[in-house]
Amino acid sequence: MRDLRRARQSAEKLGLCAGSALSLLCGSAALAQTATELPVRALDSPTPLLPSEAPRITAPKPTPVATDDGLGQDGFYLEADTLVRDDKANTWTARGGVEARYQGRTLRAEEVIYSVATGAVTVNGKAQIIEADGTVQFAEHAVLDDKMRAGFARGFALHTTQDATFAADVAIRRSETVNELNRAVFTPCPVCAPDGSSVTPTWSIQADRIVQDHQHRLVYYRNAVIRIKGVPVFYTPFLSHPDPSSPRASGLLMPEPTSSNSRGFTYRQGYLFVVSPSMELTVKPDISTKQNPFLQMEWKERFYSGYLDARVGYTYSRDFDGKGDQFGGQTSRSFILADGRFSLNDKWDWGFTLDRASDPLIFEKYQIPNVYENHGMFTPDLQRLLSQLFVTRQDSNSYLSIAALDFQGLRTSSTGITENSETFPIVAPLIEARYEPKADIFGGRLRFTGSAVVLSANESAIDPEQPGIDSRRATAEVNWRRNFTLADGMRLSPFLDLRGDFYNIANTTPTDHSDHSIGRGLGTAGLDFSWPFMRQAGSTTVILEPVAQIALSPNVSANPHIPNEDSIVTNFDETNLFSIDRFTGYDLAEGGQRFNIGGRATIDWGDGLSARILVGRVFRAQPLALASVNTGQGSSASATGNPTPQPATNLTFAPNTGLNKTASDWVVAAETTPVAGLSMFGRTLLDNNFQAQDTEVGVNFARSRMRGYLRYDDDNTQITGRQRNVEGAGEFFVTKHWGFSVMGVRDLQFSDWRMRDLGVIYMDDCIRVEVVYQHEDTQIGRLGKSDSVFVRLKLATLGDEGYRNADFR
Template sequence: MPSVVKWSHYALLAGFSAVLPVAAHAQGTADAGATAEATDERVVLEADTVYENSADNTIIAEGNVEALYQGRILRADRLIYDRTTERARASGNVIIIEADGSQQFADEVDVGPNLSDGYAIGYSARLEGNASVAAKSAIRRSDGINAMEHIVYTACPVCEGKNPTWQIRARRAVLDEETQMISYRDAVLEVGGVPVFYLPYLSHPDPNSERRSGFLMPNAGISTMLGTFYKQPYYWAVSDYSDLTISPTVYENVNPLIGVEGRKRFYSGAVSFDASFTHEADFDSNGTTFGEETFRGHLYGNGLFTIKPGWKWGFGVETQTDDLYDLRYRISNQNAKRGLYSNQPRRLLSQLFVTGQGDSYYTDAAVLNFQGLRGEDDASRLPQVAPLAYAEKYWDMGNLGFASVNASSAILTRDVGADSHRVSLGGDWSTMKILPGGFTFKPFAELRGDYYLLDEAVSGKDSVSRAVGNTGATIAYPLIRRGKNVDLMIEPTVMAAWGFANANDPAIPVEDSLLYEFDESSLFEPNGVGNFDLYEGDGKLSAGITARAIWKNGTEVATTVGRRWRSRADPNFDVASNLNGTSSDWVASTSLKMGSALQLNSRVRLNEDDLSLSRLDMRASTSFNRFRAVGQYYKIDPRISPAGTSDEGIYLRGEIDIAGGYSVIFSQLRDISRNVDTRQELGIAYTDDCARFEIIYDRSEVRDRTLGPQESFQIRFSLLSLGNFGSNGF
């Protein structure tokens, strides 16, 4: 029987403990409350043998020793407690289990009361995130400083007889429990047991910490334009609610650049920004400078704040000093959405907006400003929008259906070109009925009035007012057939509507419908345009069919195909809009879902005369076995292309696992119509549970004024718990 020893007048091994067993509470219930506080200071010691050595005033426990104190456990083969010095020494397979479940190991430990100080021989520990640390010796001080000699740290699985993918070896390391940082002296980063980097000093956060200030992993490479470059980010945790990353970059061919990224959270919202600046002249794709040196930079940022429940305001800012600045310095995130509205490629958009939404209303208002980065852009012809506003109120009228009213305004001004000030007020109504035989019947009506205040010198009129509207109905016949292996659903649908004639005045400048194209998503809408400046009136008829098959194993195929007929051709619609004649091209969409093995989505437009391909957009993704890829393909016939020429391109990105964690990476964005690779990447990668290494070759054949084809070579890797080295934007 193991012996159980209890001390209640002082703490033995305070810090190694657990809940006292029943045997340790032999006192009667009368004094239970009086001793509750003292119970927290007791240590329970269990072992095969426990005896006292009166000669040197020690207590010795041997065989399956386990000491428990306040949620902590110490296990060892042998333990000696010195009553005179109040220190304890444990040896043989020592394991310390903290209250949070983390474990520490040692061949031998010597500790004082309450673990205020001590040392360990043959020390190792498992940290959060599967990280582990081992040292020949470790010393813990009462101020929370833990010093380790001849240390090895890794976040990889440790197997006997095999080197981890990566590890840090250092002569000395210090873990500061207050700052939660691990600092190394004479550190060597080993990959596969081979030394790669030597650093006289290195520090990184303890895996238990959330975030800490310090240097991040650098980024380095070689570019035909910038030459050899090195980027060293520094992360500054300003407060619990804000941080800043400062990233100076030095280049072989041009002057250094400073990058700054910041985030701050407030009580009602948050802001973030990405900026950079330098003092440099223009330079071409070979890094040859020309012109005068001046300050150049960029600023992208956004913020969103709550005014009150349902109401928010925000902003987005996008600006840079030069239209080629982002391409020269490879600034990313230009196309991110930073507010209500998204920009177009090579166009920057700054906006200030407010939104409100409740159970029966929605409203928004925004001020917009554009900056053109294309060679043909003229800043004086780009509009300033102040404001662009929309509001809608709707009602559920029960058996009578749904109704809504809406108001909208758009005020566009230019230094050169047509100004346009529009105000609109409208309303609509619809309901749904089930007819005998299973038919669905949806009648609808809409009415809107527009008023335009125009620039007479450009438009020929000082103002235009109009009334537009449609009324009609949609009828459909949904059919379903459930089967043993597959369920089939088919729904033929017809929509008929009649609207006001001559809805489009040629004096109205078309601002919001320049690139609009009628497709299957608006096949059964009475107004096939969906915006404000152009409106589809007159009589129209749409017919189409939607079919879907769902297999029991989860595979699903769906398609919609249809066409539209009009009572009169409207010359205000061009060929690209698909609404220019008395009948549209055939439009269709198809999707295939087979889990991760294959996801396919496509949209197609076929010429109404000979069913030749007018437009095709297709996206596919797959992940099975050793192969993962995503691809997109598009083709636009010259007949409907705004430029009047064929437009075709393909984008592919994927990775093929070869063996043992090694894989081949490929990525290509190709403009087939111009026979140009917009971007191409090819590389080799190694991936395991704790690291990823990449060697990447990158090439772009795009020419934009002084910038031409570019090539670069990078080594990129990511180490679990340490961060990324190189670009992670692949």
């Protein structure tokens, strides 16, 4: 029996060694001894310092953890080599391999003394208390209550389920919710090497006294010293942070130091106010050596039906350039970026974004991150803001959205002239609808689509003294498709599409302010064909699939009286090779008789390794004719186009798209993952002479000590001319913990860099620090080229989220 028990204990200790509990055993004594080296200061009060103004989050009452040891809630189990009863002292003493279990809590020690009169338990010699939730406590000597909870301990260590470690010379349980640790240390970093020896944690907080307030999920420190790799770097008489089990709590955020030419050294210090479990406010003031202070605030609130997020920024200062030289008078400069979305019921939602800036360069000047990230229903171009209000309804077979959009242009020339937002139309309303009957119609799927939009601009893009073009459009479309699969695997899909557009347009020219009504209809009938062939050899699967599509429509050309607001940019690639209409919007329509043909090939080696290629082109019965196109305001009224005014004449498809001839350019697209951690892709347009017109290739790699990407883009299809760029970024570790990062964007057409980054990285199990030097060569208004130094930090959190990632710029 004794040998069996020893074998079981050895296995359990080996399991602890594989995790973190044994790491605490190796580190607890060393950490406690290190804590005693702190300078001892006279304490003002024998009780812990718990400031009344500290924000708190009340923790819910703990739920009893169900255990499967068969003891239930009242059962008690005790095992030891010897058990001695002392009637005179009214005690029981267990010695040698002692193990006790009660209410899901396990106690192991060399000696346990139980007082029958008081119910107190005294534990001596390498004691372990394992809680039902996985928390582990260690002590050389401890006094427990009748529920085996420590009330007093020497040589104490605690390892939480969040992999945080507390260690102390003396630990005292003051109440059900408050523990006091004297001459103590805290760290979220590993304190044990894989071989069981103790290691110095990457960072730790040592203090004369640590108080754990479990009710409010806070940890308080008296006379705290923060150490990096054992070296003291900061002292504070008082410090607090959320308990490792706390999801969040009010307090200071990580500082964000930055140095740049335009603002000098900038210190950004955030503070988080947790107003309620569903509401928080973050305040981030910037203090700079060259410029006036700048204040940012962010409000987040969650409701049972949705969310509300809002960021604002404000300063009162003069304008400045990329060198930090000021000019002009002092004025208020601010921005707001707000969005919200809410559910009215299981079908109806509504939402909004409110994005505005009083200074077109405020985001670049003050290095505001994530300005143009996706939020709301529509997304604008870079350096343009979009405010929108929308409502949607969706169920299993229908969809409806109604929206209103308003744009603000922020693009600024080197002379400081900002694009005129008054020439951008206000979009109100924009309506899109779709309905599909659940039942098959003539054996196939029937879809009804509707769209309507009203655009109104205050100023003409040609003459600011004149009103801009006002247009109203309504579109109705019906589409039917049926799929057949023949016995030999051939797949046929006949389809029919009917579409009608109605336009009412005013102010088409600076001298013509009358209304014009225009109607247009288009019908398309066709057939999709594919015939996949598959062969398998071992774990390798090969699929070859010829694909073709025939689409028949009347010949159409661009109507010179319809302003092109939503179809200015057309990209021809593998995503729309087999589309019956390759325009992104409604203002232009693709007609004529065309035959789209191509082929796909796939090789799958298993384990995520594969290769795919697609080749195809479009044949037309006749080339498209030249037509006069009114480009209207030249704005992205449907949040898809480019608001830059375009030339007044254009082909239905522009010559550089590769679609305006009887035989289009060849579309070639391929991607492969030949080995784990390496993927490559490429796509190109080849003309009849097999000269590349639009090429993009890229490589992604990720290995144990390196990861990154490389992109090359050569685009000769844009109306602004040829663009050739190469972009790459990566990080490479020279040792286990030290590495460097690089990033660069180079314009090959003009032989000029746009941006370059070089960083040094340190990373271990609980911290990642990257110090980056960035040189930005792009001229943004009057800011010009700039140099800056910033820090990217990932830190083992004091809450429950593991690594918390923040990009500080």
